[in-house]
Amino acid sequence: MHPVPFSKENALTSGYEDDPVSGHTLGTFPGYPLIPPGLDENGYIARQLDFSHIDEIAGWLWLAGWPYSIRPLHRQKTMQREVLITDSPQLHLVWRRSVIFVKPLPLFVLDHAFFENRISNSDSGLPPKVYDATLGFLLSYVKLIQCEADLKIAIDLGLFPSTCHITWKMWSLFAREVRDNVLELGLEGRWRYGELQSLRINSVYRLRHLTLKRLLPWDKTYKTALHDYFGWLLVVFVYLTVVLTSMQVVLATSAQPVTLDFQRTSFRFSVFCLVACAAALFGIGFASGAYFLWRLSENYRREMDSRRRREEYRKGSRP
Incomplete structure (x- = not known):
């Protein structure tokens, strides 16, 4: 017999209630649930x-x-x-x-x-x-x-x-x-x-x-699947579009019948876009990776501390 974690005096309810209409005791199961078929x-x-x-x-x-x-x-x-x-x-x-x-x-x-x-x-x-x-x-x-x-x-x-x-x-x-x-x-x-x-x-x-199945069930609509699994592809696609557009500008500037100053300006701006895009990707990736590693190390530290305290508890010492 295990101990009850609260006293009878402080219990929030009692299952032995009477039916206010008939005056008879309804039963011994608090809440009187509708038991699903096949279960006791x-x-x-x-x-x-x-x-x-x-x-x-x-x-x-x-x-x-x-x-x-x-x-x-x-x-x-x-x-x-x-x-x-x-x-x-x-x-x-x-x-x-x-x-x-x-x-x-x-x-x-x-x-x-x-x-x-x-x-x-x-x-x-x-x-x-x-x-x-x-x-x-x-x-x-x-x-x-x-x-x-x-x-x-x-x-x-x-x-x-x-x-x-x-x-x-x-x-x-x-x-x-x-x-x-x-x-x-x-x-x-x-x-x-x-x-x-x-x-x-x-x-x-x-x-x-080693399975593709999920432990927790969620709504299985195409919108949810795209958001959960392919949302990050949209971000990559946007950055790649910027890169490819900039590269196209760089390649096309020399063939355009425009002034030399305009070609230099276009070339410099295209290179700037490439560098900015690469820096943004690197910065976001570095920050995300650093944050992930910090969270992972913090979770691991707390887990090890929790295991140590549980081991002390099992041995009878004060945590």
């Missing part, structure tokens, strides 16, 4: 908390995000990111361009009795990783909602179940217990990291499995 309750719980798709490349996720880095919701807004709701666990806290996906909290993870009897109970029939995934999932929300403004944003977005009427005091007590009882250094897999960049995740997946 354990299968539904496992699907809601299944982060195994990203866990299989957890050792390479330092290339896609920094350890334990999750910005609160108000910070996401100031970065002009649109917070989109997703029911897919593998998309939780994955960002793409100006969008970040967040999975709403299922009602059953907020119910103390249900958490204790089903998620924490080793004999409930749930996969062992469900408990650890739930801890990481709850801790991610503690980081997403750090002030009253964050709570208001979360409620407006529908990140809490509709039956929960959460106040800032209720959330503060709940979040404090989760933060005190769930240690970051004890988390494994996907939860060693926070926000993840989707393009890097797909790139790591392709390199790891």
Whole structure:
């Protein structure tokens, strides 16, 4: 039996509610979800908390995000990111361009009795990783909602179940217990990291499995494919057009029946365009490469520091 990360007094909901019409108890599953065909309750719980798709490349996720880095919701807004709701666990806290996906909290993870009897109970029939995934999932929300403004944003977005009427005091007590009882250094897999960049995740997946398939699903329109995979070709094409046009001017100046001064001016301007284009390409390439290497080294440094602290945690020493 694993410990529940929050107390019964500070639980945000109770699953044993009565039907206001008939007065009879509705059941023991908080939220009373419509279980998809072919699944039982354990299968539904496992699907809601299944982060195994990203866990299989957890050792390479330092290339896609920094350890334990999750910005609160108000910070996401100031970065002009649109917070989109997703029911897919593998998309939780994955960002793409100006969008970040967040999975709403299922009602059953907020119910103390249900958490204790089903998620924490080793004999409930749930996969062992469900408990650890739930801890990481709850801790991610503690980081997403750090002030009253964050709570208001979360409620407006529908990140809490509709039956929960959460106040800032209720959330503060709940979040404090989760933060005190769930240690970051004890988390494994996907939860060693926070926000993840989707393009890097797909790139790591392709390199790891030597495939063209993507781990994360996106819209498969021609516009999206051209933007993601061939957008950089447009930039190269523009620069090459400038270069070729300049070269054409250089070659044509000597054959034009114009004055010598005009030919010299055209020649010098064409050479200037070639040099400027080459300098721009070199500057952009150098700056992009330097920034990429800096981000890569910073990610690697943080990953090594995170691994060192986790190793100290496992040995029982203070991080």
